[in-house]
Amino acid sequence: MQEIGIGLIGSGYIGKTHAIAYNAHRAVFGGPLVPVCRALAEIDQQKATSAAAALGFDRGVSDWQQMIAADDIDIVAIATPNALHKEMAIAAIEAGKHIYIEKPLALDTHEANEIIAALEKHNARHAPLVHMLGYNYLCNPMISLAKEIIASGELGTIVHFRGRHIEDYMADPSIPFSWRCSKAVSGTGALGDMGSHIISMAMYLIGPIVSLCADTDIIIPERTDSNGAVKRVENEDQAQAMVRFASGVMGFLETSRVATGKKQGLGFEIVGTKASLEFDQERMNELRLYETSSPNGRKGFKTILVDSNCPDFKAFCPAPGHGLGYNDLKIIEVNRLMKAIAEGAAVPVDIYQGRNIEMVIDTCVLSASERAWKDVR
Amino acid sequence: MQEIGIGLIGSGYIGKTHAIAYNAHRAVFGGPLVPVCRALAEIDQQKATSAAAALGFDRGVSDWQQMIAADDIDIVAIATPNALHKEMAIAAIEAGKHIYIEKPLALDTHEANEIIAALEKHNARHAPLVHMLGYNYLCNPMISLAKEIIASGELGTIVHFRGRHIEDYMADPSIPFSWRCSKAVSGTGALGDMGSHIISMAMYLIGPIVSLCADTDIIIPERTDSNGAVKRVENEDQAQAMVRFASGVMGFLETSRVATGKKQGLGFEIVGTKASLEFDQERMNELRLYETSSPNGRKGFKTILVDSNCPDFKAFCPAPGHGLGYNDLKIIEVNRLMKAIAEGAAVPVDIYQGRNIEMVIDTCVLSASERAWKDVR
Amino acid sequence: MQEIGIGLIGSGYIGKTHAIAYNAHRAVFGGPLVPVCRALAEIDQQKATSAAAALGFDRGVSDWQQMIAADDIDIVAIATPNALHKEMAIAAIEAGKHIYIEKPLALDTHEANEIIAALEKHNARHAPLVHMLGYNYLCNPMISLAKEIIASGELGTIVHFRGRHIEDYMADPSIPFSWRCSKAVSGTGALGDMGSHIISMAMYLIGPIVSLCADTDIIIPERTDSNGAVKRVENEDQAQAMVRFASGVMGFLETSRVATGKKQGLGFEIVGTKASLEFDQERMNELRLYETSSPNGRKGFKTILVDSNCPDFKAFCPAPGHGLGYNDLKIIEVNRLMKAIAEGAAVPVDIYQGRNIEMVIDTCVLSASERAWKDVR
Amino acid sequence: MQEIGIGLIGSGYIGKTHAIAYNAHRAVFGGPLVPVCRALAEIDQQKATSAAAALGFDRGVSDWQQMIAADDIDIVAIATPNALHKEMAIAAIEAGKHIYIEKPLALDTHEANEIIAALEKHNARHAPLVHMLGYNYLCNPMISLAKEIIASGELGTIVHFRGRHIEDYMADPSIPFSWRCSKAVSGTGALGDMGSHIISMAMYLIGPIVSLCADTDIIIPERTDSNGAVKRVENEDQAQAMVRFASGVMGFLETSRVATGKKQGLGFEIVGTKASLEFDQERMNELRLYETSSPNGRKGFKTILVDSNCPDFKAFCPAPGHGLGYNDLKIIEVNRLMKAIAEGAAVPVDIYQGRNIEMVIDTCVLSASERAWKDVR
Numbered sequence A, B, C, D: 001m002q003e004i005g006i007g008l009i010g011s012g013y014i015g016k017t018h019a020i021a022y023n024a025h026r027a028v029f030g031g032p033l034v035p036v037c038r039a040l041a042e043i044d045q046q047k048a049t050s051a052a053a054a055l056g057f058d059r060g061v062s063d064w065q066q067m068i069a070a071d072d073i074d075i076v077a078i079a080t081p082n083a084l085h086k087e088m089a090i091a092a093i094e095a096g097k098h099i100y101i102e103k104p105l106a107l108d109t110h111e112a113n114e115i116i117a118a119l120e121k122h123n124a125r126h127a128p129l130v131h132m133l134g135y136n137y138l139c140n141p142m143i144s145l146a147k148e149i150i151a152s153g154e155l156g157t158i159v160h161f162r163g164r165h166i167e168d169y170m171a172d173p174s175i176p177f178s179w180r181c182s183k184a185v186s187g188t189g190a191l192g193d194m195g196s197h198i199i200s201m202a203m204y205l206i207g208p209i210v211s212l213c214a215d216t217d218i219i220i221p222e223r224t225d226s227n228g229a230v231k232r233v234e235n236e237d238q239a240q241a242m243v244r245f246a247s248g249v250m251g252f253l254e255t256s257r258v259a260t261g262k263k264q265g266l267g268f269e270i271v272g273t274k275a276s277l278e279f280d281q282e283r284m285n286e287l288r289l290y291e292t293s294s295p296n297g298r299k300g301f302k303t304i305l306v307d308s309n310c311p312d313f314k315a316f317c318p319a320p321g322h323g324l325g326y327n328d329l330k331i332i333e334v335n336r337l338m339k340a341i342a343e344g345a346a347v348p349v350d351i352y353q354g355r356n357i358e359m360v361i362d363t364c365v366l367s368a369s370e371r372a373w374k375d376v377r
């Protein structure tokens, strides 16, 4: 087993999940590479030091650029607000480090293209770098199973895809203004935050989206920030879009951060001519399958529980139905990265695919503002 | 208790449900009026006679016009294919009979207007007739409860409505071509058949729909009819629409007759700023409610089972949770009609509201063909 | 079609359900016999008259004995408190009428034997009478489907049966003392009331129960009656029993009238070596089936919705999943009675089987009082 | 932060879960103590070495006694088959090490008493050792929430507890004979394996069990071992028991390893006079609560999703409903151990409580063999 040095930027919500995953990865997957938590970059030295200690990193640093440059860092993981992704990603690429960027890739397609340009420039002269985005929900063994079922043709012709990622974390008007409400720091609102997850899943399972018609809303127009200042919310609280996939399949996507009662409302329903498939992340260890091939009187939606027939599961537990949690998805994602580096395996979402997700988001914004169908390009 | 004479046209799928409801109504509601099954009209005398006997009607007739004219008929119930509704409704109105028309009201808004014209002409000179459409799902005590909850303001401001009525009764390509696939006899496909139900429910609960953008699909372009002839399917198998209600609420509606696995997939999710409400007709005795007012650690979607707090329920059974069935909704609907006639009470959907539903459907067709947002008018 | 005259005694909770069923039966099943509501007996003439009118009976009478004697009465339906069943049943038998007795058959096995003695005495000299008990839950098409699945051998060897009928209708201590709390009028408490339902279902699906060990509790020892008098509750609020079936299968049965939150908690889980089957009356149109024969990665509990593959369903509605309600079970039960009279078909529970249920209940009482396993005999 | 050395014996199913938990603990909880994976003992050096590498231990050893003696080992974790627990636990105690023993504590009460004797002997002369058993399901934040709800009195008087842990991992007769089927190595079958979990939960939530009546079954009497030899299964495949708690509450417990379709069927239903509470480990991030205090028309079972109101959850993720997995329970359990060592906090199940669980199991065996109620003592 060979160690590989991690430098993580950001120790907030998802930064901590990264840390848990790096620490747990070896005991779960036992290799091929062992991620080692070398350095954690945060906004100031005090926060960096304490977070590094708590999260199990060798050192905390206040200067992420310096960290990127360090010899013992092989992978730069970027877990900072969206507006910082581009600069950090390009710096890491230029330093010749593999990059692991939290979703969404950047503020918009334009920024995504800049990152890609940097990558292509680097790769033209050097050994190609591995690049992966943090769309961890795609790493769920149930989603892998869903993908296998789709690939097998068991669904027949797919005729409809309904997807959504709706939560209520901003439903309460007293929740303070955060970076997620600012166009400059976050780009879009619900669309980039959770919408990107369901777009990634739609494309992962069904293929490219070629045209769409979207609608968006700001429900709570003002929020008070942590200093007591009332600020205007600059991006959408909820959005929905009718889409058409390249295959012609009709689809519908929805996202919201004000969907009262939903805590992790990422899910889909796929209708096929021979079978249908349903998933809800709030019950992430279940997949629901209806098969027209069942005999009469024995047809019905079947709740399949995760077990060792689902990719990656048995690394966690030999016992069926002994479900995974949200953090476990990140462990699998880290393993994908390890396998990409060690064996050249494909990752669920690389930066090219990440850019495609940005294009869908940008097209949603355009379509909503023009109230018209738009092609994705 | 006073008897009131029913003349029913059509003894197919929904005609039988009518018959069950008329027969059961008195024992359930005990009055005020007692519907009496006087005559059943069918396409020929033999079918009329045998259906009348089986369904408990005094006589079977092959000529619906003659039946309408009969003195002992106070209410004409129309349970024939859509294309026949207009002519039959107008004839009944002209004969001065109350009308109870199966949904959808007619083939399109134009026909609906003709019926309304006949009604207004009649009512200008005679005692006004009662008119009610067969949107029986609105009579579910759980829907009445939902309406009460919305009216109470418990949801806060409503911010989203997702509704759908999807089934799979035409999903199998070997299912024969029927009148429902013909533009001339049915008008639209899934839109008029099940779409009308979810549109009626959306409007019943949230109010008028003012603009929309729709998309439609024919999934199975040809079917074989009962004579073995291959025929082109002339109307949509599935449709979806983003909508805006008059109140500004964002909404989404979907319908399908090819949604593999769904048997009675009529349902909605209403998001409010204070509470959210969910319903699924496949579990028609349940309503799911999430209240932000619950204390921390005690919040969650609550499954409310039907009981005597839900309008109309206790007429069926004194015991909570001893659920109703699909046919029971028609018994409640018949009771609405009785109360409208006896007491002037409002009905869930009268022909004006039925016309509004037609307008939404027509706008969906237009929007889908032009691939653009359209105002409903 | 031939008419058959019904005389019903009692117009309370279940008496009304009888009335609805008699009225609806023809329109649903269309024959072979048509039950006609001739007479309703109640405790006094006023109640009898008004109930007869409301429930659609030709006449109301205050003297049930006189009603039994009437020539136009072919079937005597007994829907009065348990303590009255014996006397009424014997009188009806002696008058040569078919009997349809609400569950439980009687106060105890001893009374059940008296009824059987009267029946055998009558049948020795006359055309045998049809006798059926009101265990309507057994008439659910999903239960018929469950019985078919069991009979087919699909479950393999059955290894466990867990059943229960728990409700909370007496959970609130302020609910008044009623006849159900009195030993003299009701016999047992939860055991005879709801326990009898789950015992009937266990025996219907798995076979005779040969031994058991029971435990019982009175949770609310005193209640105030409708006159404000505080009275001692004389029978059990909850009971549970471990059982062994004649086949050797291990089982567990439970009943309660104080099970906070349960409204119609009649259900079971049957474990077989090849498949398992689950049912919950609160979702009475669903049956859950797990089949080990499904391929790996495709195993799971399947929710089968009622459809025309389930016996009796298509008489109500041609459309799958358009579920039945509680009252519909009584319509099916009435049809069973019609077929028993017209064609000699077997009924779900006759008085011999009803006696066997009494024996299990009596054994529960004995076992609980002696705190020991007891054979059923 | 202070490091504390772990020596783990056994790297099978649950040994690996231990390893994941030790590795992840710091990043999740950030202290107070940091468990360090020092040594892993396995049956031979090769297995020890490779497992140590895969699971992140500093060294692998083939001699557990030697490992226990090592100075850098502060905690001995025992994750070997049941028959080895006693000897290993006593050796660790005598070496003055804290002990963390997988459930069940031992083969029976007699062995449990021997361990307790060793502990008391040690503690009489030395600083008391911390002792904790691996009943990880009790560490679920939802179970902590359930315990809080019970303690708050919100349920009113508890009147019934139904619990079970049923799985189907031995349902297939072709599953080989394993140590779990042998009396000498495992003691009981389903009772000690999964029954111990539901017994621990019943006692954790409701209190001591004072009497019971049990029934047991061997369903598959013979299995083939990994060498192809047909062997007799020596302990029960399924068991059930009616119980009475010290508080007088009636209860029922069930366990099975042949419950076709159940993968992690650990769950309970607690009925109180004011509220009821339900849990199912297959949906481990949910708790169902019915409150009679809800207004009429708003009562129903509420599905509470895990969030930061549930103890321990926020260490994993700040976002509500972003559920935990099975392995996360072990991380919380490890944290309980750390807090017990660092701060003297109580553990969910210590060896005294573990002995009480053994007593209940032993009483089940006795009761089943004598077919009689037995007091637990």
Ligand SMILES: NC(=O)C1=CN([C@@H]2O[C@H](COP(=O)(O)OP(=O)(O)OC[C@H]3O[C@@H](n4cnc5c(N)ncnc54)[C@H](O)[C@@H]3O)[C@@H](O)[C@H]2O)C=CC1
Pocket (backbone or CB within 6 Å): A009, A010, A011, A012, A013, A014, A015, A041, A042, A043, A064, A079, A080, A081, A082, A084, A102, A103, A104, A134, A135, A136, A193
């Ligand atoms: N994959 C997933 O499911 C999730 C992904 N995310 C993504 O992760 C990213 C971060 O989001 P959260 O963790 O929720 O945000 P957060 O606000 O909780 O944490 C961001 C962290 O970055 C640090 N930071 C900011 N500027 C920095 C700088 N210049 N140098 C070093 N550190 C800096 C902040 O101090 C903070 O600790 C976002 O792009 C978000 O979209 C977030 C949550 C879930």
Ligand SMILES: NC(=O)C1=CN([C@@H]2O[C@H](COP(=O)(O)OP(=O)(O)OC[C@H]3O[C@@H](n4cnc5c(N)ncnc54)[C@H](O)[C@@H]3O)[C@@H](O)[C@H]2O)C=CC1
Pocket (backbone or CB within 6 Å): B009, B010, B011, B012, B013, B014, B015, B041, B042, B043, B064, B079, B080, B081, B082, B084, B102, B103, B104, B134, B135, B136, B193
């Ligand atoms: N409210 C609801 O949930 C439902 C409403 N419907 C509506 O009910 C109407 C009928 O639909 P189904 O019952 O499904 O159709 P169906 O095809 O099962 O029955 C139609 C009946 O009308 C009879 N009929 C046709 N032409 C006639 C004529 N000239 N005179 C007398 N009888 C004639 C036919 O012989 C047939 O028995 C449609 O408008 C449909 O949209 C249908 C099903 C459910």
Ligand SMILES: NC(=O)C1=CN([C@@H]2O[C@H](COP(=O)(O)OP(=O)(O)OC[C@H]3O[C@@H](n4cnc5c(N)ncnc54)[C@H](O)[C@@H]3O)[C@@H](O)[C@H]2O)C=CC1
Pocket (backbone or CB within 6 Å): C009, C010, C011, C012, C013, C014, C015, C041, C042, C043, C064, C079, C080, C081, C082, C084, C102, C103, C104, C134, C135, C136, C193
């Ligand atoms: N199958 C099922 O699911 C159910 C069965 N039942 C059974 O039905 C029977 C009646 O129970 P409920 O209807 O709940 O009771 P209830 O108290 O609601 O009604 C009993 C009716 O019998 C009438 N009655 C009493 N003495 C009479 C007499 N001497 N002559 C004429 N009428 C008399 C009463 O006035 C009352 O209207 C019981 O044996 C009960 O176990 C009750 C409910 C459900």
Ligand SMILES: NC(=O)C1=CN([C@@H]2O[C@H](COP(=O)(O)OP(=O)(O)OC[C@H]3O[C@@H](n4cnc5c(N)ncnc54)[C@H](O)[C@@H]3O)[C@@H](O)[C@H]2O)C=CC1
Pocket (backbone or CB within 6 Å): D009, D010, D011, D012, D013, D014, D015, D041, D042, D043, D064, D079, D080, D081, D082, D084, D102, D103, D104, D134, D135, D136, D193
């Ligand atoms: N807390 C929980 O949920 C669970 C607890 N357990 C408990 O954990 C214990 C182990 O069970 P599993 O891990 O399922 O068994 P297993 O058979 O998967 O693993 C046992 C391991 O112990 C090793 N071992 C046996 N003898 C040894 C010795 N003398 N020295 C060193 N290593 C030795 C074996 O080589 C094997 O790797 C049992 O007491 C079981 O009841 C098991 C599974 C789940």
